[in-house]
Amino acid sequence: MNYFQFLDMIPEVSLIAIIMVLFLYDLFTEGKSRRYFQLTACILLGIHLIVNIQPDGYTQLFGGMYQSSPIAHAMKSILTLGTLIVVLQANNWLRRGDTRHKQGEFYMLLLSTLLGMFFMISAGHFLMFFIGLELASVPMACLVAFDKYKQHSAEAGAKYILSALFSSGLMLYGISFIYGTIGTLYFRDIPAGLTGSPLQIMSLVFFFAGLGFKISLVPFHLWTADAYQGAPTTVTSYLSVISKGSAVFVLMMVLVKVFGAMMEQWHPMLYIVIIATITIGNLFAIRQQNLKRFMAFSSISQAGYIVLAVMGGNAIGMTSLAFYVLVYIAANLAAFGVINIIEQKSRGKVDIEDYNGLYQTNPKLCFIMTLALFSLAGIPPFAGFFSKFFVFVSAFNGGNFWLVFIALLNTVISLFYYLKIVKAMYILPNDAPIATIKSDSYTRLSLVICTAGILGFGIFSAIYESLYYFSIVSL
């Protein structure tokens, strides 16, 4: 065995290195010397991002178990960026008395899930993929239940782990069908054996259902709202962008590359699921009063839009997907950043009503929230407009006119509920709005990054064009 192979998987290796460093730091320090823990973690992740920003070519290691392509590499960088922002926003929460001593655990768990996603993205074999998926799910349940003495959090954790296990089981069952009919689990060998037999269709459905849980597509979305509401806000934001982004990317990779020959089978399935996801996510979001539940349903409908890119099934679709995830990270994390800081500084106010009249006291936070919501709703000149447009282009390109049309009409519904929050902040009067909040420098930095992303990702086409180039090379 050639150990130099490990050097070709730089993102994973460097992430493991970070985990080890933080682990040792956590293990051997106590009290005052732990002060710099947060800073160290952020700097290390920043370095990790910079080191890995330059994608390398196509690599295949360990006999095809692990494979990486430029777009997969770019996707990992996007996820790392998102994780960095989440970690920055975690600062306030982690410094609270009841979580301070668990900082180390938080990072271990968080970065392990990220590592799992990396393996999932780079898998070239279904077992490898499954291990990555589990590595990404199990620690996530601990994170959801991180505020364990809070009933909501513990309950959410239980809900999450149960549904995650159920979906894993389903998926594993589907994978076993593939092995049974084709006799191999290597991605590169499966297409040759696909015949479209009922067993294979079953395996496709089970696999799709398993990933559908992760992405929270309708009808597999039932855990989402409770888990999002119960989890600590930092974890909710991580769950809504990073976990979802990686799963959608994998979904597209597998559907196009592995099940490409069965397009006739998965196309109609996806078609219905997308319509249901977008519409139901939107309709439920309208009625929510709790912002975290609201964001949960909003993120369900956003997931529908991301999956719309899969319908394209070509390089444009892949590009739109990666770009959408990137923009979604910036916009959603900006919104969650604001929700998080307000929750931390106002003793847990997360209802939409609490935001009435916020503009009088916190104009800057309101401004960022407005940008984020407009971007999520797809209003130009913010990045969300561009990402939505590209997704529509790729789906339209595949000839799905009605699908695009329904998705477009849904953007109007989504605008309605996003504007409800804008209305609360700017228009509705309130005698006692939330007092002026002074945010810490970590949160501020994260919000600056997000705002820059919301304003810049669309205007500067270089990002999209390089993603396009990577997708062309990869597919």
Next chain:
Amino acid sequence: MNILSLFVVIPLVMLLALWLSRNIRQIRGVMVTGSSMILALAIYLTIDFIALRQAGATAEMLYTDSYTWYAPLHIAYSIGVDGISVAMLLLSSIIVFTGTFASWKLKPLTKEYFLWFTLLSLGVFGFFICVDLFTMFMFYEIALIPMYLLIGVWGSGRKEYAAMKLTLMLMGGSAFLLMGILGIYFGNGATTMNVLEIAANNHIPHNWQMVFFPLTFLGFGVLGALFPFHTWSPDGHASAPTAVSMLHAGVLMKLGGYGCFRIAMYLMPEAARELGWIFLILTTISVVYGAFSAVVQTDLKYINAYSSVSHCGLVLFALLMMTQTSCTGAVLQMLSHGLMTALFFALIGMIYGRTHTRDVRQMGGLMKIMPFLSVGYVIAGLANLGLPGLSGFVAEMTVFVGSFQNNDPFHRICTIIACTSIVITAVYILRVVGKILYGKVQNPEHLKLTDATWDERFAVICLIVAVAGLGLAPFWISNLIHESVAPILGNL
């Protein structure tokens, strides 16, 4: 840099300067400097454009330029103007300029107000200079969304309801529109987003045109207050603050007409010919229905909003008649309606600011109390009902003469029906003028009111000069439009 890009760059700089400005004086300074620079630029552009045309420049668009933006999707920042866009740019810059003065004393949150106001004008200018489908659509949407906050925060009456209704209906329209744009792009073979190139290729399949023409036309038609999608307009106008009503009725609704002509009809001519009759019926209804609705209203802003529905309906009506004269008339009508409706809304805002009521029944004898505003109101009214010498006459005359040139019986009947709106317009204008300006003073409190201040006078005079200028010397601009309409009609 291309002179047209300045129309986008100046508002951008204004946004930045507004962001940095600390007090009301700086904000006003930025707004006045910026909007007068744009006005000067638009006037220079008009003169230069006419000079170029006289010097023999025959290209369809002048000042063209193109920078690739998203290469994989053929999106480019392509700009260029013809006579129609020049006229629209001139109109927009006048309205933005006077709108600044009309909101001189606006409170609270002055800075935020002007930020959104400038963003809105950025969208409008961008839309008129661009010839790339995506970029046009982007600027179109940029122009729409600030309306929500402008009405919701600074409006009056049922502002939240009106703002939400307006935003959702217009965004619904743009959902149709985006569908249409995608159809045009892919129908043409997904090779270019440039309007001129698509028109030159002109090979969107017939069945695609039949699907995507109605979508595109409807998308723009919602903004052009096409019946039955006009209902956002009265509520929106009634609740909006003065300058926003001006900008909205004066400029934003013109985006609809312009888009219908430049994108829907120009790029999908076959469908426009075959399906035009459906929309012609709808616009005829708009014209007559709007006028009748205005008659029964008692709120000054509602009267004007319905009058706008009627007059903007006339724009789409004239476009669908598809003769060169009628299309010229449509553009003239956009100009004329933009100016006089802005004048109207400015005056209503000023009167409302004093009397605190817009109900016609509670006002009377204002001519003695505020002679300047009242005279302005009479002039605006007369322009609206088409008195020769003011802009309305020129526009409506051209529209109806042009429409009658279309000798198809169905089109003739529509023209005759639409003509009745002239009479109805006279009814509601004269009724209001008689009621609120003459007669007895209804409310003794009103006797204490004062006439216009300098900033209001300035805004009103600018607009009156423009309305009269267009009415007295229309030929330079109608020639300009006339020759630019030709290539689009040539395609039809």
